[in-house]
Amino acid sequence: MSNKEDIKRQVRAAFDFRMAVRVYNDQKIPQEDLDYILDAAWLSPSSIGLEAWRFILLENEAIKKALKDASWGAEYQLETASHFVLLIAEKNARYDTDSVRESLVRRGVGEGEALSKRLVTYESFQKNDMQIADNPRALFDWTAKQTYIALANMMTAAAMIGIDSCPIEGFNYEKVNSILAQYGLIDQEKEGIASMLSLGYRLRDPKHPRSRKPRAEVIFNDQPR
Numbered sequence: 001m002s003n004k005e006d007i008k009r010q011v012r013a014a015f016d017f018r019m020a021v022r023v024y025n026d027q028k029i030p031q032e033d034l035d036y037i038l039d040a041a042w043l044s045p046s047s048i049g050l051e052a053w054r055f056i057l058l059e060n061e062a063i064k065k066a067l068k069d070a071s072w073g074a075e076y077q078l079e080t081a082s083h084f085v086l087l088i089a090e091k092n093a094r095y096d097t098d099s100v101r102e103s104l105v106r107r108g109v110g111e112g113e114a115l116s117k118r119l120v121t122y123e124s125f126q127k128n129d130m131q132i133a134d135n136p137r138a139l140f141d142w143t144a145k146q147t148y149i150a151l152a153n154m155m156t157a158a159a160m161i162g163i164d165s166c167p168i169e170g171f172n173y174e175k176v177n178s179i180l181a182q183y184g185l186i187d188q189e190k191e192g193i194a195s196m197l198s199l200g201y202r203l204r205d206p207k208h209p210r211s212r213k214p215r216a217e218v219i220f221n222d223q224p225r
């Protein structure tokens with residue numbers, strides 16, 4: 001059994017290993033490793049436990065080819081990655097939809113007064129706090145934002161076992177959605193692409209060292225600046 005310091009070292013090593021990989025070698029990720037990475041998405045947290053997402057493991061070469069023309073940020077990745085995950089977010093996840101109601105039932109809130117009370121809270125949350133209830137774009141952005149947690153968890157899980165990845169939002173959303181609808185992967189009325197993730201094994205190490213702002217420029221305590 002690893003102790004805490006060992007685990008911290010392993011997690012830190014995974015963050016140091018992870019970089020955005022744009023060109024992969026031809027090694028394929030074993031199915032059990034893919035399942036482990038997808039579990040990281042599945043088990044990710046979501047606002048109000050909504051899970052307003054789906055993760056599509058893309059293996060069909062024809063779909064990848066179609067997506068390439070609409071995805072400037074994924075050109076080489078679509079050609080070379082072992083696997084591709086599409087992160088799909090639900091549209092119109094309003095407080096008064098089955099989706100929200102079902103998420104509460106799934107979480108054991110029950111059907112009665114407790115459920116109604118919670119829905120009133122969520123109505124106010126979406127109307128007054130986030131001010132997204134009557135704006136389809138804002139509602140989609142809300143669920144899409146949550147998929148980024150799953151995106152990050154997949155990247156970290158992959159890096160922990162030496163698998164490379166790259167998050168992708170460099171594509172035309174309208175075109176990608178219509179391609180996915182055309183191949184029967186999404187219902188455009190109800191959902192849309194939020195981001196993509198390429199997975200595989202790097203062809204070569206990076207030419208340049210990782211660059212980050214100095215830690216002190218992004219991590220603060222609560223003293224006034």
Ligand SMILES: Cc1cc2nc3c(=O)[nH]c(=O)nc-3n(C[C@H](O)[C@H](O)[C@H](O)COP(=O)(O)O)c2cc1C
Nearest residue numbers: 018019020022072073074166167168169170171210
């Ligand atoms: C939300 C998001 C979207 C990104 N989209 C793309 C993309 O479309 N194509 C690409 O090659 N890299 C993409 N990247 C990778 C970033 O350019 C990269 O993570 C950043 O430059 C930092 O480098 P590093 O990941 O190697 O540390 C994206 C990263 C994030 C977090």
